[in-house]
Amino acid sequence: MVSEMYDIKEYYEAKNLEQALETLAADPGLTVVAGGTDVLIKMHHGRIEKARLLSIRRIASLAGITVGADVTIGIGPLATFTRLSRDEQIKENLPILVEAALSMGGPQIRNVATIGGNICNGATSADSAPTLFALNARLVLKSKKDERIVPINEFYLGPGKVDLLPGEILTEIRIDPADYRGFGGHYIKFSMRKAMDIATLGVAVTCRLAGGDAFADVRIGLGVAGPTPLRCREAEEFARGKVVSAETIAEIGRLAVKSTRARTSWRASREYREHLVVELVQRALKTAVVRAGGVEIA
Amino acid sequence: MLKRISFTVNEQEVSMEVDVRESLLEVLRNRLGYTGAKKGCGVGECGACTVLVDDTPIDSCIYLAVWADGKKIRTVEGLAKNGELTEVQKAFVDEGAVQCGFCTPGLIMTTTALVERGEKLSREEIKRELSGHFCRCTGYKQILHAAEKCLNNICKSNEGQQVNREDN
């Protein structure tokens, strides 16, 4: 029998969240798998060997997208990128997340890859991360005994490392109304190809205007500008209250670089990535301004 | 580690033991003989292994066979009925969208799913929907023409149906 197989030692399929948490509590060394587009590829490349997998993909309760009474948006971690890009609530309230979702991989990947997996694997290039950073997303992490809520800005600990304690599963991504209502936003994925690519830089910018011509709030989330996704606090601070103008936006672009820790790799040099941060933060912000109801800045 | 799963492949009910380590692609090709799905990379980059799971295109190389339990699987072998090609297959033949043929079954499955979704798509949207398939032979032009041809036909027939409904 000729067959290429994945190097799987053990495999468990959870029927519901309780069972998943129970299994994981008893055996925290299991690797949680959802869409599989990350875990299986790592196995193919030998980066995970003799895998012990806990599949949570059939837990229907983790796949929903809900809007609460207080209009907090709750995204189940098993929501696929295709689902996100077609969901009416997301399209209406978080169009920037639709842009991010559609920039990821290709259609077949988006049909199975989940937003939870995208975050939990800890990659700085995760296509949803810069946007979720800009949206101040909060992550609900559950274990058999506990539940805690961690802002996504604090979730990433290092390359491939996230603040997920043994036995914990991400059960919801929450976005508060205060972080999206009245905001305009734009996501730019800069990559060599227009599909099936990894970002050279991911830039998510949201903004809210005050009185139509000043920045009330600017939020800049970047991917691949450092070992983890990050926010550009200095640039954001500067922007607050400033008149919307080409000069202000140029300064925001320049200041954004100060929060980055880009490095040189064979994919791109640090100098180039920083140059792109300056330029693309401005471009994303200009579009965000228009979407927030402001005027077009040349 | 074996698991018994039940699913349909091209409307045929299948119940079988699969090894949890096997991908759906391997089971389809090596256990069930559906070799229309091709392997070009093994990691979901090329799209040659695309099949429909519950009418949705997925890369079957990075989809474990156990996940197919209870699902409806469709491969290129299931499209033509009694030797009659589907509109999508005909369009690929007529537009010259086929060269070496290795990417063809996957592209035909994705295009089939698009046609069945029945949405009107712009040229750029069609390109995005086909962007998960690499082709090294065609430069994609005749593939795009084939997809446009059957998507336009579908839109026309939808419009026709609407007219009928209004007539009623």
Added chain:
Amino acid sequence: MSYQVIGKSVKRVDAVAKVTGKAKYTGDFVEKDMLVGKILRSPYAHARVKRINTEKARALPGVEAVLTCADVPHIKFATAGHPYALDPEHRDIEDRLILTDKARFVGDAVAAVVARDELTAAEALKLIEVEYEELPSLLSVEAALAEDAPAIHEDRPDNVIASGGYAYGDLEKSMQESDLIFEGEYETGIVQHCQLENHNSYAYVDGENRIVIVSSTQIPHIVRRVVGQALGIPWGRIRVIKPYVGGGFGSKQDVCLEPLNAVMTLAVGGRPVRLELTREECMIDTRTRHAIKYKIKTGVSRDGKINAVHITAISNNGAYASHGHAIASSGGAKFRYLYTPQAMKYEPRTVYTNLPVAGAMRAYGCPQIFFAFESHLDEIARALNMDPIALREKNLVQVGHKDPLSDTRVLSCGIRECIARGRELIQWDRKKALYKNQTGDRRRGLGMACFSYQSGTFPHNLEVAGARIVLNQDGSVQLQIGATEIGQGSDTVFAQMVAEVLGITVDMVHVISTQDTDVTPFDPGAYASRQTYVTGMAVRKAALEVKEKILDFVRGMTDIPAGALDLREGNVVYAHSGEVVMPLAEVAMQSYYDPVFSSPITSDVSNNARINAMPYGATFAEVEVDIKTGKIEVLELFNIHDSGKIINHQLAEGQVYGGAAMGVGYALYEQLLFDEKTGRPLNNNLLDYKLPTIMDIPDIKAVFVETNEPTGPFGAKALGEPPAITPAPAIRNAVLDATGVAFRRLPLNPQHVFEKLKEAGLLDRDGE
């Protein structure tokens, strides 16, 4: 001449098989009890294998065989897909072992296992203990040519594979007589074929103790010979079968897997063993396209006449010779048919390095040399303040041009018409004026580039081709050819040729797409854009022979002289009036079953094409450069070709779209990268190697200027490879037009563009 089938967009004969999943490729066949072979690869770019311990691997349950250099024949062999040469001087370099005792690139095969399944084989590989003695890695041509560089192959102490070039005219005098001398250096990157079907094969020993190899190859007859040579066994003991092939582009014009696969089955008592490369393996241990560095010096008169051209080139061949110097050599030879300098000197050197092996890839040395020279020409045009088209038009060859170094003559040449069409289609004059003096962040430009090519390899190599036709009882025919369909559409084109000659429809021609060296006629295979031209001659000859036999048979039946008869629309007719004499099927039945005169009609011919023909063409491109990000968008791209008479327009267009798309990838995206210190591949997968997607390829337009090539079957010349030659220089020249920045290296990816624009001061505004 008017044709019934030639020139029509007949549907591919294999299209239905391919859209229904019925077309079987090598990996689609399963034999009972099939085993899996896997290769242990060197992690070092240059290292001697001191010791290998296979004990633990052999002990692993499920492992059937473990092979090292010591367990396999130790005969050096050549892998290139060229016809064998009786003249030893003309043979490819024999520098390869089935498994090596000295690793020469990261990924070189040092051992192999055969096991019951993939996971067991992979596990066994980990259990093989190899002790290496690391040697200095020579990862660039400069390092390989350094005086103290160690020899990668002992019999080539200077690491130079070959350095033969050519010269004609008095170069020094012509340079001196020129008003101006221009110099430039240009460089191309390493790219990979990325055909969708990875290299794979399987092998077993049949009941007559012969080795049967089913392989995804462009060259089954050559594979048989090379396996015989590598194993030191009679060639007749090997049978090679080629089913449908999922693309090749030259990577399968080389013998990569089959000798090892043969040894694997022999090691397990003849049981079937599958050897299938992963994409990652395929990208480093099959073949790549040579990176070549050029220095060009050109003497021109003030009015743009090119007097003297001096090109030196260093071609990075990687660890083993494969096609070796033939690439640089052939590129230079094909280049000679475009312009007419009085004197020219071409000095290429092909050098071993500790990188993956470069071999044939679509257009065989031409994408490189035309990138260099066509880029160079645009710099000359700028300096002379001349339109790039005008400069070229001053120097193009004409019909009747005789190659100064051979007897080859240009007998058809549509390059001027190609340029004129391109100029008009892209609105060259209007847009050139429009795009002058741009200053914004997005700038547009136009560029063009020309090429000449050849149809096959004569006079350098033998160009023999075989075809066999059998007339069936129903008046249909079977066509067998040794030439291989790998996606380019040759089976369909051959069917059209047969249908044309025999006056039948294409669906009455059954092409046997599978090649089997036991039964198919001899033909070296798919390469050099040779099949329509070279194999086409054999197919036409076979069809004419069948026609002659049919008409002769009818003469026997009717007493009508054969000369008065013809074949049209499935009937035997009077040639002068078209009056039907009888249906072809009736003749066929008689030929099979006539009690007295039964003699089924067949032909089995070989044709040695001792001739060549030059196809021509040009690419015109319009680009927009995003100055701030370094991104280049190709807005329009026209590929205009003179490939003689086009046999099938739809298929020909498909070749152009695909080839030009490959050229766009070469220009903007693709590059195989290696760690500068270790030589390890950095991006040998389809995520990191930027093969363009459907969203990245512009709307390419294919245009044909149809000349009538007197030597070609039905007036045809080569087409398969040429579309890939000029997109890169045309795009590069368009970027020069848009930005004033002259790029000298491929690809023009965003990082590279950023660096050059910065260097040129285009990013200096806004206080950056």
